[in-house]
Amino acid sequence: MSGHSKWANIKHRKGAQDAKRAKMFTRITKEIQIAVKEGGPDPETNPRLRLAVQNARSVNMPKDNINRAIAKASEVGSESLQEITFEGYGPGGVAVFLECMTDNNNRTVGAVRSIFNKRGGSLGTNGSLSFLFDRKGVFQVVKKDDMDLEELELELIDAGAQEIEMDEELIVVTTEMEDFGAVQKKLDELGVEVENASLQRIPNSYKELDLETAKKFLRMIDEFEDNEDVQNVYHNLEMTDELAKALESE
Structure with a gap:
């Protein structure tokens, strides 16, 4: 778990500084909608929905937004979201695992492949990095x-x-x-x-990069996180003290 709390702390502060609230709300709304489709609209009997609502409240998402997302997902014929994952490598050979929710599989596949290619990474086959x-x-x-x-x-x-x-x-x-x-x-x-x-x-293992390659890798991660179809981005870049200081000073 080396570096795990450092990542959490930096992302926590960065999130507060950037206040990417709209994007955060979009992701939580998707999570609420897919949870409702999966287990029904009652948080008391749907653990996944209960968790999504809890996270929505923790970022001060208005109650009306939460209720609207639940109601929308409960409607017959409402937008159907699909969960898909991607695995690949970024600059320096760091592993990347993406969790996405999308209503257009082709759009998401194209966008993810484009970011990998543009940023010097490579998209792998599903299951190749899950270990x-x-x-x-x-x-x-x-x-x-x-x-x-x-x-x-x-x-x-x-x-x-x-x-x-x-x-x-x-x-x-x-x-x-x-x-x-x-x-x-x-x-x-x-x-x-x-x-x-x-x-x-x-x-379960981490890869250390020199500062410049690490920054290049993180620019790719930022691009993934800016994509509205991408819910979560995971990677195994080692958070060195040097990299932590460089990120905190930005």
Whole structure:
């Protein structure tokens, strides 16, 4: 998990600075809609929808927007979204795994291939890189002054937390996929405010690049993240102290 909390912290601050709220809302809306299609419109009986609504609230998405997304997905003949994934390599041979939601498969395939080609990467076949990533539950919790961190850590370990990383701003809790629900329930019971909770693909090994190649790679990642069909981008670039400082100074 080397570098995991550093990435979380930098993305947390960068997100606050950039305030890419509209794009964030679009992605969460898609997640809500596909969750409704999959398990129905009631968050109480649909865990995926409950999680999407929780994440929507954590970024201050208006309640009307959430209800509208649920209602739209519940309509007969509403837009049908498809989940697709892509795997490939970026500059320096760093592995990239993309999760997308789209209503036009050809458009998304074309856009993803174009970004890989333009940025010096290569699109691989599905399944070729999945061995490099493990499915884990990840919770991001903002540190509060009144938290008893030692007690919180013990409670979460009892609930199934595999790893807990802390820095000045964030607590990042990682679980095995099957323990995700139990840890989520424990955080709810403790009244801990979760900023973001999701099932992620965590690299089981990392690749270090020189600073210039790393920056080139991250420009490709930024382009993927700017594409509205791309929901999540995962990669195994090692976050070195040198790269962290360079990103924080930008």
